[in-house]
Amino acid sequence: LRNLEELLKIVQTLPSKTIAVSAADDYNTLKVVKEIEDIGIAKCLLVGNREKILCINENLKIIDINKKIIDSNSYVDSAKKAVFLVKNGTTDIIMKGNLPTAIFLKAILDRENGLISKGLLSQISVFKKLEGEGLQLLTDCAINIQPTLSEKIEIIKNSVLLAKIIGYKKPKIAILSAVETINSDMPDTIDAAIISKMAERGQIKDAIIDGPLALDNAISLKAALNKGIKSEVAGKADILMVSDIRMGNVLLKSIAFFAKKEIAAVVIGEKLPIIMCSRSDSLRSKILSVALAVYKISKKA
Amino acid sequence: LRNLEELLKIVQTLPSKTIAVSAADDYNTLKVVKEIEDIGIAKCLLVGNREKILCINENLKIIDINKKIIDSNSYVDSAKKAVFLVKNGTTDIIMKGNLPTAIFLKAILDRENGLISKGLLSQISVFKKLEGEGLQLLTDCAINIQPTLSEKIEIIKNSVLLAKIIGYKKPKIAILSAVETINSDMPDTIDAAIISKMAERGQIKDAIIDGPLALDNAISLKAALNKGIKSEVAGKADILMVSDIRMGNVLLKSIAFFAKKEIAAVVIGEKLPIIMCSRSDSLRSKILSVALAVYKISKKA
Numbered sequence: 001l002r003n004l005e006e007l008l009k010i011v012q013t014l015p016s017k018t019i020a021v022s023a024a025d026d027y028n029t030l031k032v033v034k035e036i037e038d039i040g041i042a043k044c045l046l047v048g049n050r051e052k053i054l055c056i057n058e059n060l061k062i063i064d065i066n067k068k069i070i071d072s073n074s075y076v077d078s079a080k081k082a083v084f085l086v087k088n089g090t091t092d093i094i095m096k097g098n099l100p101t102a103i104f105l106k107a108i109l110d111r112e113n114g115l116i117s118k119g120l121l122s123q124i125s126v127f128k129k130l131e132g133e134g135l136q137l138l139t140d141c142a143i144n145i146q147p148t149l150s151e152k153i154e155i156i157k158n159s160v161l162l163a164k165i166i167g168y169k170k171p172k173i174a175i176l177s178a179v180e181t182i183n184s185d186m187p188d189t190i191d192a193a194i195i196s197k198m199a200e201r202g203q204i205k206d207a208i209i210d211g212p213l214a215l216d217n218a219i220s221l222k223a224a225l226n227k228g229i230k231s232e233v234a235g236k237a238d239i240l241m242v243s244d245i246r247m248g249n250v251l252l253k254s255i256a257f258f259a260k261k262e263i264a265a266v267v268i269g270e271k272l273p274i275i276m277c278s279r280s281d282s283l284r285s286k287i288l289s290v291a292l293a294v295y296k297i298s299k300k301a
Numbered sequence: 302l303r304n305l306e307e308l309l310k311i312v313q314t315l316p317s318k319t320i321a322v323s324a325a326d327d328y329n330t331l332k333v334v335k336e337i338e339d340i341g342i343a344k345c346l347l348v349g350n351r352e353k354i355l356c357i358n359e360n361l362k363i364i365d366i367n368k369k370i371i372d373s374n375s376y377v378d379s380a381k382k383a384v385f386l387v388k389n390g391t392t393d394i395i396m397k398g399n400l401p402t403a404i405f406l407k408a409i410l411d412r413e414n415g416l417i418s419k420g421l422l423s424q425i426s427v428f429k430k431l432e433g434e435g436l437q438l439l440t441d442c443a444i445n446i447q448p449t450l451s452e453k454i455e456i457i458k459n460s461v462l463l464a465k466i467i468g469y470k471k472p473k474i475a476i477l478s479a480v481e482t483i484n485s486d487m488p489d490t491i492d493a494a495i496i497s498k499m500a501e502r503g504q505i506k507d508a509i510i511d512g513p514l515a516l517d518n519a520i521s522l523k524a525a526l527n528k529g530i531k532s533e534v535a536g537k538a539d540i541l542m543v544s545d546i547r548m549g550n551v552l553l554k555s556i557a558f559f560a561k562k563e564i565a566a567v568v569i570g571e572k573l574p575i576i577m578c579s580r581s582d583s584l585r586s587k588i589l590s591v592a593l594a595v596y597k598i599s600k601k602a
Contacts, residue, residue: 227580227581256517258520
């Protein structure tokens with residue numbers, strides 16, 4: 001995939017997939033549903049309060065809305081029902097509507113009735129690269145607060161999975177820090193060194209990993225050359241990994257607000273894409289995220 | 302000050318100040334010196350190896366170079382001599398040339414012969430605001446690795462000092478985090494709550510402080526309204542404070558590389574501006590940083 005516009009176009013031509021929307025009884029969520037169906041990237045089943053959905057739809061006019069509603073009157077119930085729809089194969093993907101993230105994820109991670117029993121959930125944002133063609137992946141800016149070393153490796157594995165689907169055979173991963181040198185006062189630089197060496201020894205497959213690298217040296221070949229960094233990844237990173245949510249959140253929001261880039265995002269757990277947009281995302285960004293999840297599930301099949 | 306262009310123009314009209322450049326015997330450093338003198342924002346004294354400076358200058362042709370050189374043959378000596386020039390009043394400002402940061406700062410922080418005996422050094426970056434007129438301050442992206450609560454307060458005080466000189470009578474400060482809610486699993490949100498309350502109680506003067514705030518809610522009024530955040534600072538922050546160097550570095554580099562904004566930066570300690578550019582800064586950014594330091598020292602007088 002060269003860019004997000006191309007992603008959207010491809011998804012419009014793929015066999016249609018179905019999305020279970022948990023807690024869809026909310027104007028902003030239904031607006032996204034309307035747009036999804038209008039541009040033809042998926043079909044939706046709406047779990048939520050029937051009356052409320054019908055009332056909101058008087059303005060939106062989603063077609064055949066009655067057939068699409070699965071009545072539900074609590075957050076917990078709407079999360080469980082949406083999970084069940086994916087589990088029994090009625091729908092392909094689950095999407096978070098207007099309910100608390102914790103309740104939504106609890107249903108997904110439930111040992112008995114959930115969708116994911118092992119591994120780790122992590123969020124991946126995708127946007128156009130600064131230099132050259134292709135898409136940049138950035139992870140994890142939203143789910144894991146302060147991942148441990150082993151959690152970081154799971155985050156990397158999830159991102160490699162998505163990168164391969166997007167078209168990178170062996171993605172180059174930069175582990176971001178404030179510096180390029182290992183510093184015992186900066187624990188994230190220690191983790192970066194360990195993970196880089198693990199990848200070199202073949203303990204992490206299908207990726208070339210290097211870190212610590214500062215952002216400029218990860219994404220700009222000129223900056224990397226200026227600093228004299230010898231690395232297969234520097235200046236050419238396909239995946240950027242941050243070491244915690246503060247670093248990730250501020251970077252992602254800077255890319256969205258200061259750099260005004262279009263961003264798609266998806267949560268991956270056990271190969272399953274989960275659509276979890278944030279209220280502050282633009283409609284366009286939400287649609288791109290849905291397209292990314294549909295693309296992911298289509299390529300898996 | 303409305304923008305960095307205006308800063309540069311004003312500084313060109315101010316009475317000339319003098320900069321002591323430590324370890325100036327390097328092509329990139331002398332190129333900055335040449336530019337500083339050409340556009341008339343300051344005069345320079347060059348501490349470094351005389352032969353090397355004269356050799357490099359055959360191409361650069363800095364005027365009256367012989368009168369400007371203070372011969373020095375080691376990093377430590379060049380740092381000490383530059384500090385001495387400021388201390389005895391020969392020059393107004395000190396600038397780091399091509400020497401390790403640790404050696405440069407050690408001379409500045411020396412108890413007996415240094416320039417700073419108390420307080421804390423912190424770096425402040427300045428660039429055009431996302432919304433509305435005026436300059437945005439961002440601190441500390443370069444010096445303090447993982448500041449404690451009391452160090453964060455010193456960082457804030459340094460930034461208020463610069464903000465007032467730039468024209469903010471009572472700057473609005475956003476303490477950045479990944480979230481807007483206090484979360485006991487996220488120590489930086491706890492610090493943010495404490496500092497906000499301290500400001501409310503008058504323990505930090507001349508600033509309105511609120512946090513934790515995610516970046517979007519700090520800089521965009523629309524994002525803050527969407528999230529329903531009630532705050533005097535949200536969407537209108539003059540100063541953005543990050544909680545550690547990883548968060549700061551990635552944000553600053555994203556603003557420079559993804560958003561391609563012009564940035565000036567200065568290090569403040571005990572009211573003294575110190576010019577410490579990084580190799581990866583553009584020439585333009587280095588010149589703006591010098592202008593900011595000159596502006597700071599001129600307004601102090």
